[in-house]
Amino acid sequence: MRFRASDVAAATGGRLVGPDVDIDGADFDTRTLRPGQLFVPLIAERDGHDFIDAALARGAAAYLTARPPAAGTAIEVADTLRALMDLGAAQRQSFAGTVIGITGSVGKTSTKDMALAALVASKRTSANARSFNNEQGLPTTILNTPANTEVMVLEMGMRGFGEIAALCRIAAPSIGVITRVAEAHSDRVDGIDGVARAKAELVEVLPHDGIAILNGDDHRVRAMSGKTSADTLLFGEGADCDVRVRHLVLDALARPSFAVDTPWGSVDVRLSVSGRHMAVNAAAALACVGAVGGDLAAGAAVLPDVGLTAMRMQIERTSSGAVILNDSYNANPTSMRAAIDALVDLAATRRVAVVGLMAEISNAEDEHRAIAVYAADRGVELIAVGTDLYGVPPADDVVIALGSLAGDHAVLVKGSRVAGLEKLAALLVSG
DSSP, X not given: OEEEHHHHHHHHTOEEESOOOEEEOEESOTTTOOTTOEEOOOBSSSBGGGGHHHHHHTTOSEEEXXXXXXXXXXXXXXXHHHHHHHHHHHHHHTOOSEEEEEEXXXXXXXXXXXXXHHHHTTSOEEEOSTTOOSTTHHHHHHHTSOTTOSEEEEEOOOSSTTHHHHHHHHHOOXXXXXXXXXXXXXXXXXXXXXXXXXXXXXXXXXXXXXXXXEETTSHHHHGGXXXXXXXXXXXXXXXXXXXXXXXXXXXXXXOEEEEEEETTEEEEEEOSSOOTHHHHHHHHHHHHHHHTTOOHHHHHHHGGGOOOSTTSSEEEEOTTOOEEEEOTTOOOHHHHHHHHHHHHHSOOSEEEEEEOOOOSOSSHHHHHHHHHHHHHHTTOXXXXXXXXXXXXXXXXXXXXXXXXXXXXXXXXXXXXXXXXXXXXXXXXXXX
């Protein structure tokens, strides 16, 4: 989006210092900042104000600052993060297109990636990069939306009560998608029912002429239809789902092919990503296409080419030909079970799950032990890394614990971000 420095001052209640200039988008990272953008110095482990000179050198048109400005065009504000959020909200109000909000304990980024691809086939669409789904990334996504965009897809993350509502105050979505409710960040909201209440904040703010797109296979998500005045579309495998997955089959790499019945017609879909649970994510994406009047067939046709954000059900191979299923971006009990199911569905004679900590969940010991039982019941070997919560001693050296990997072996690598298992996945592929 293009705006003026004076527009930034008006939206943020700030003071413009220096000449009024044209601005095209925003960034809070000097490493990715483009010439002409607004630089937003955020204060975290490092103070972004220390990088204002670097931002100007890279061509920033202007910058926010909570310090006395020194050079160039500045907008002096009390709090740069609050100003970023206010500016994002103001620019959203000038956007005439449709905003789709997507949240859920699992599947939201994959659904966002698929929805973006399917919508682009017939609508000018933009979405968050990677997982820029918080109070920093979401307004930045809005500010960088191209001027001719028709549909904006905004992933929304949650770590506690009120956070989805705060993002909705910025994004003002008219369509909301809830993928699943699971034990993610449940220690912060008094368990899984608290997660459901926090996620429901999205549908609660939808306008009466909006659409809530809800997972009909998840009883907590289905129940959210009672929390919104918007119309409801259910997606899933259930017989009463409005957007229904049928006739699902998997190939040797557990990549699903299936039919999707919708109010706008039926389409056949084939995915290049592994895991039967990805079919339901694709159904949610196609529900978004139908909800905005897009071309359903065109959307379905591009889904085989969708590559998901890295470290999400990413198939790689070792030099010996063994399959590495890299799902190391994050983990909770629901996503861990889904990943183990995908591992079981792979054509292999030996299946190993290399698992790290599932962070920020309530009843952590019981949940980790239950995953160990779940794997054992399915004939999957389990190697724990960095935690004894699974009930087995953690491996000192995973490579040694795995032993020789043959071409008909498959290894799942999965844990929460704190586990850092993406490094192990890369080591196994390169070793």
